[in-house]
Amino acid sequence: MNERLLAKTFVELADTLVADFDLIDFLRLLTDRCVGMLGASAAGVLLADRDGELRVMAASDEQVRLLELFQIQNDEGPCLECFRAGSPVTVPDLLTETARWPRFAAQARLHGFGAVQALPMRLRDEVVGALNLFRTAPGPFDPVGTPIAQALADVATISLLQQRSTHRSTVLNEQLQTALNSRVLIEQAKGKLAERHNIDMEQAFTALRSYARAHNRRLSDVARALIDDTEPLAGLAS
């Protein structure tokens, strides 16, 4: 564990929360830091929509996004179990769990993952989602890393309520709805930018995020400006 990086991460997350705040950007930062700091090979965040169905809100890479989707579609896997039980699920070696999650275990191996840890995102009595850490190599999870990962998951949960809102209601499922819509908006913008500059979706996301950071703007505001062609956005992806 790199303590300096840990401190830097919490400062960075706190900064994001205080400034004009974009949930999708924040969750992606969270997954990236889980990879950089906690020794995870990949990380993903799932949030429940208003029907209680999980949606992939952020993933550190495409492999893990597909694997998270796979769990949702097949209705099996550690992340779903963690979400439903509201408690952590830790699997140091996925090979031992082929009976428990036959389809997921096989799929995870295909994607090159050997171990997984799923941590609940709880808000008082309500479980709103899960943070998932994947590792390529099987083996026990670092006992120091786990509470830190849980703390990151808790910060992410609190952040849901932090979202800037101009409306009267602060109902949680409305917040989630806004977050989901912001995700759609950013994906639309990624598609437009990727096609325009002949780059892939990940490069498009990075370009949008760098632009937002460099200009001190919310990711979803930049995404909307791009889609609506309301601004030149000079220097974006060039």
Place this chain on the structure above:
Amino acid sequence: MPTSRSSRIRVLVAEQAARRGAGVGVVDVCTAAVAALPVGGAGLSAMSRTRASYPLCSTDDISERLEELQLTLGEGPCVDAFTHGVAVLVPDLRSGELQDCWPVFADAALEAGALAVFALPLLNGAISPGVLDLYAQVPVQLDTEELADAMAFADLATLVLLDAQIDETGGPAGDGAPKGHMEDLGEYRAEISQATGILTVQLGVGIEEAFIRLRAYAYAQGLRLTVVSADVVARRLRFSPDAEPTRTDEDP
């Protein structure tokens, strides 16, 4: 897995359309919402940042009046819901704070007979074609389930409203929506949104039309929207402004 909220709502709306003996239209979303929620009426307006907004339908005189008022005055919950892209819930219009917020609308709405108003934006990312308004003649709160239902009605209204334009943009015309058209409703896949963004460039159109064209193509080909979207994202399928979409079988 239990029946999802969106499929339940879809059935309620389809029943209203069947009762009317027509294909599913936005008016069916309104009547179904009134039947399912503790409200007296519903209205739906097409809204736009660049073009004039106009009322599309309403279930009674009061809701018709509310739509007209908001669009004419340029203020009210529906206008705020559209501008900010969030639901605006007003359980009691007599609250003093609201009188400051919408000085003309609040009084006019009370006079028209509405005491509670709920405005739900129709939203799909940057696509925001309108607002669904619900009103009640008595003060009322929507509980969590009711609010979730109301948002599901608004989601369905978004697609019904956009699909109504398919015949105008070269997709399959005719009575009502193509078969299986609501199948992909509850499904969210990043690829659908990415493909929509890609089409804005390939077709040189706005995001709303790009989404309509993507859906129209999927219907016309009898393919799932997620399948068509994945092909667009993988660059196996290209759209162009003056020709039919072209398919290349190998990955680039």
